Amino acid sequence: MLQSIVHVALVVRDYDEAIAFYTQKLHFTLVEDTYQPEQDKRWVVVAPPGSSGTTLLLARASKPEQVPFIGNQTGGRVFLFLNSDDFWRDYHEMVSKDIKFVRPPKEEPYGLVAVFEDLYGNLWDLLQLNANHPLAEK
16 A cells, blocks of 8 residues: 655635745745636645655635634644755745744754744744654655
């Protein structure tokens, strides 16, 4: 059996502001932006540069009950984990682009990590996994 997680849905307030944040501040690639007239919504997919794994589906809140979850998809816990091949390069660039880090860089047994907020306040780990970590890129 072969399965994989293809997309993770991220509830956003506005497609275009989310696209701008992910493509301009984090250098993600806009994989798809397709209007779906039957549902009056867009199918917007972004991915980290060079990634061939799971992508983010930017899903605009379409019902009032979805709005409170913008920026709080996991109740204040770290939601997503962005692994980097050069932690310090990405950290310094993100700081220069006014991305807010809520926990400073720290060396952990698994690698380097710092916690930042996306444009809505969702928490992310910026990581550089140690070479011996099972998920480290070989």
